[in-house]
Amino acid sequence: MPVKEVVASVYFLIQYLIVAVVLGVIVLMLVRLALNYADLNPFSRPVMYVRRLSDPLVNPVRRSLIQFGFGPNITPLVVILITILLGWFVLQLAESILSTVAGVIGGVQNARVIAVVGYLLYGFLDVYMLLIVIRIIFSWGSVSYANRVMRFLISATDPLLVPLRHVIPPLGMFDISPLVALLTLWLLKTAVAAVLLTF
Helix, strand or coil, X not given: CCHHHHXXXXXXXXXXXXXXXXXXXXXXXHHHHHHHHHCCCCXXXXXXXXHHHHHHHHHHHHHHHHHCCCCHXXXXXXXXXXXHHHHHHHHHHHHHHHHHHHHHHHHHHCCCHHHHHHHHHHHHHHHHHHHHHHHHHHHHCCCCCCCXXXXXXXXXXXXXXXXXXXXXXXXXXXXXXXHHHHHHXXXXXXXXHHHCCCC
16 A cells, blocks of 8 residues: 555544544533533432543633633633644644655655655654644643643743744734744745755
């Protein structure tokens, strides 16, 4: 089976798994939301079962919403939005990695050394851009440095963002260095695709 077909099959499998997980979370949150407004006995077996399944997702988000002054009743809806967003990030990451793998394998098989280097560089830039986007969203959500994922994002993206902050002043309260970094990386990706991937 050709490499592209294998990569496409793996991607579709990952896509189906992610969609299934996202749909499962959506259904669970909608059921919990309905139970919240149905005013049922909180100690009944169905209600306790739904809460047991959904509490690991709901409780951290509820605490964050309360800190920002929002009502806890909208927590299931926020969890749905976060789940959809995370699902999209995972799909983008999978697509970037699998496309890079397919390009590298194809380049090796056809002895296209320059193309192999180009695909590796293109994939790295793609993943790095995604890490910056995730860091921006986490920052908006006030995810603290104590979070392990946030620590990784900071350590991975600071080598680019910190020098940019020294050069580019913030616009009032807004730090635009991540946007400049994304634009720079996008231009680099375009250059890599035009120069290296054509060989």
